[in-house]
Amino acid sequence: MNQSPLQKARYQYSPKLPGMLRNGISEICVKEGNATQSVADQEKIAALFPNTYGEKEITFEKGENTSAAKKQVVGVILSGGQAPGGHNVICGLYDALKATSKENVLYGFKNGPIGLLEDNYVEFDDAYIDAYRNTGGFDIIGSGRTKLETEEQFAVAAKVCEKHGITAIVIIGGDDSNTNAAVLAEYFAAHNTGVQVIGCPKTIDGDLKNEDIECSFGFDTATKTYSELIGNIERDANSAKKYWHFVKVMGRSASHVALECALETQPNICLISEEVAAKKQSLSEIADYIADAVEKRSANGNNFGVAIIPEGVVEFVPEFKALIAEINELLAGNKTEEFNALGSWEEKYAFIEKGLTAESMAVFAILPQTIQQQLFLERDPHGNVQVSLIESEKLFSALVADKLAERGYTGKFNALHHFFGYEGRCAFPSNFDADYCYSLGYNAFMLIQYGYNGYLSKVSNLSKPAEEWVAGGMPITKMMNIERRNGEDKPVIKKALVELDGKPFKYFEANRDTWAVETAYTYPGAIQYYGPTEVCDLTTRTLALEKGE
Numbered sequence: 001m002n003q004s005p006l007q008k009a010r011y012q013y014s015p016k017l018p019g020m021l022r023n024g025i026s027e028i029c030v031k032e033g034n035a036t037q038s039v040a041d042q043e044k045i046a047a048l049f050p051n052t053y054g055e056k057e058i059t060f061e062k063g064e065n066t067s068a069a070k071k072q073v074v075g076v077i078l079s080g081g082q083a084p085g086g087h088n089v090i091c092g093l094y095d096a097l098k099a100t101s102k103e104n105v106l107y108g109f110k111n112g113p114i115g116l117l118e119d120n121y122v123e124f125d126d127a128y129i130d131a132y133r134n135t136g137g138f139d140i141i142g143s144g145r146t147k148l149e150t151e152e153q154f155a156v157a158a159k160v161c162e163k164h165g166i167t168a169i170v171i172i173g174g175d176d177s178n179t180n181a182a183v184l185a186e187y188f189a190a191h192n193t194g195v196q197v198i199g200c201p202k203t204i205d206g207d208l209k210n211e212d213i214e215c216s217f218g219f220d221t222a223t224k225t226y227s228e229l230i231g232n233i234e235r236d237a238n239s240a241k242k243y244w245h246f247v248k249v250m251g252r253s254a255s256h257v258a259l260e261c262a263l264e265t266q267p268n269i270c271l272i273s274e275e276v277a278a279k280k281q282s283l284s285e286i287a288d289y290i291a292d293a294v295e296k297r298s299a300n301g302n303n304f305g306v307a308i309i310p311e312g313v314v315e316f317v318p319e320f321k322a323l324i325a326e327i328n329e330l331l332a333g334n335k336t337e338e339f340n341a342l343g344s345w346e347e348k349y350a351f352i353e354k355g356l357t358a359e360s361m362a363v364f365a366i367l368p369q370t371i372q373q374q375l376f377l378e379r380d381p382h383g384n385v386q387v388s389l390i391e392s393e394k395l396f397s398a399l400v401a402d403k404l405a406e407r408g409y410t411g412k413f414n415a416l417h418h419f420f421g422y423e424g425r426c427a428f429p430s431n432f433d434a435d436y437c438y439s440l441g442y443n444a445f446m447l448i449q450y451g452y453n454g455y456l457s458k459v460s461n462l463s464k465p466a467e468e469w470v471a472g473g474m475p476i477t478k479m480m481n482i483e484r485r486n487g488e489d490k491p492v493i494k495k496a497l498v499e500l501d502g503k504p505f506k507y508f509e510a511n512r513d514t515w516a517v518e519t520a521y522t523y524p525g526a527i528q529y530y531g532p533t534e535v536c537d538l539t540t541r542t543l544a545l546e547k548g549e
């Protein structure tokens with residue numbers, strides 16, 4: 001394979017471990033803390049996890065390693081969307097495992113959780129691992145979105161583990177995958193399989209975080225990548241002074257990515273979905289808010305701007321949510337065929353008009369026709385509207401154009417559109433993500449070696465230099481509560497949305513009116529892998545603000 005100069009150089013990078021893990025495997029001891037409780041619904045969660053609930057939080061320290069000598073055969077799985085650093089989790093895991101004993105084995109199950117069920121795997125060796133050190137992507141073994149959640153699947157997983165003599169499974173995934181990791185851990189314990197399960201917190205969305213997990217890996221690199229591009233666009237906008245750029249950024253539901261990019265680049269507008277929901281903002285109100293900025297800037301001679309739109313925002317607009325629910329109902333079952341049989345858009349429109357309530361029709365009517373049609377064309381296998389495919393950046397620029405026209409605005413408003421998502425998911429991990437991920441993997445092996453089951457690999461104190469990071473583990477059940485999912489009460493890890501009373505949002509809120517009117521852009525530039533520490537090892541503004549820095 002032809003390698004870029006950067007890839008060759010990154011092979012030589014040595015990821016930084018937390019100080020307490022730097023003295024070699026024989027010098028890592030464990031300190032047990034207090035017994036834990038789930039964040040809510042304690043009785044219910046305890047009843048669902050009789051074998052793994054209430055375990056102690058643990059921290060690793062420098063000291064004599066007292067773990068039992070045992071051959072470890074570990075299987076690792078990458079689950080869900082790509083996030084920069086996944087390869088380094090596997091590298092850290094492999095290095096710790098081999099440093100403990102050359103006899104230890106690491107298998108990678110291919111293409112996500114399905115690899116475990118289909119017994120589709122690769123056995124890692126030095127050459128294989130070395131080709132992926134400090135690189136982006138999940139192509140080392142591939143990823144997938146199959147969920148490991150049923151008893152039948154767990155039974156198959158147990159058989160596969162037995163066949164290979166597997167002692168532990170490491171699942172690298174987001175909130176859902178780690179929820180399932182906890183359920184699998186409980187199953188393995190209840191069935192005396194002797195197989196441990198350890199999770200690692202992944203997702204660029206940044207929504208797997210809580211009082212124990214300061215951030216999921218990949219968020220740092222992905223937001224730096226988007227922020228670089230947004231900063232470049234801001235500079236272009238400020239040079240040409242003729243376009244308003246509407247930039248949609250990934251993040252299925254929570255707006256952490258949008259908020260971090262706004263903190264990095266100080267755009268004129270950034271919508272925060274959680275605020276839209278809290279204030280029950282309508283599409284019209286949001287369009288008014290953006291149009292106000294367009295008018296004020298135009299009055300100052302600035303016919304340009306940058307607006308960041310979080311991917312999931314439309315689902316947080318109450319009236320839009322109601323519209324989607326009605327459309328799903330309108331086309332349920334064989335009504336889709338009836339709809340599709342209608343010839344022209346006019347006929348379809350009349351069908352829609354007849355089927356929607358007056359409130360939802362009023363919302364539908366103000367949408368640009370391309371968006372109206374998207375709502376009926378893009379359906380998932382269950383026939384539901386695929387909200388994530390709605391081009392919300394185009395939706396909002398069109399609504400703003402309509403608003404301006406209504407107001408009799410005579411200035412200029414030329415919109416351009418962008419979507420940044422996949423561009424950031426497989427970038428070479430920043431030094432932060434390279435170090436954090438390697439540490440998560442290394443640490444996951446220490447949790448295995450010390451016999452823990454149903455734990456999330458935890459590395460904290462992340463806003464400080466890696467030397468001061470704290471390595472340990474937290475029972476996954478501690479992060480769980482009961483939520484209603486598909487009509488059933490389920491134990492799940494609570495998804496972290498942007499907190500409107502949190503410091504990152506408060507900082508943004510305190511500054512955004514100025515940023516809306518003035519041109520206060522900041523240009524983060526490309527991720528730097530080599531150079532001054534204050535440039536290369538810096539983590540996110542979100543984390544710094546959360547830590548009061």
Ligand code: FBP
Nearest residue numbers: 080081174202203204205250251252
């Ligand atoms: P994970 O939650 O699995 O990490 O994936 C996050 C994400 O990148 C979202 O930001 C995005 O909405 C989604 O995946 C896209 O999914 P897909 O890769 O299946 O198109």
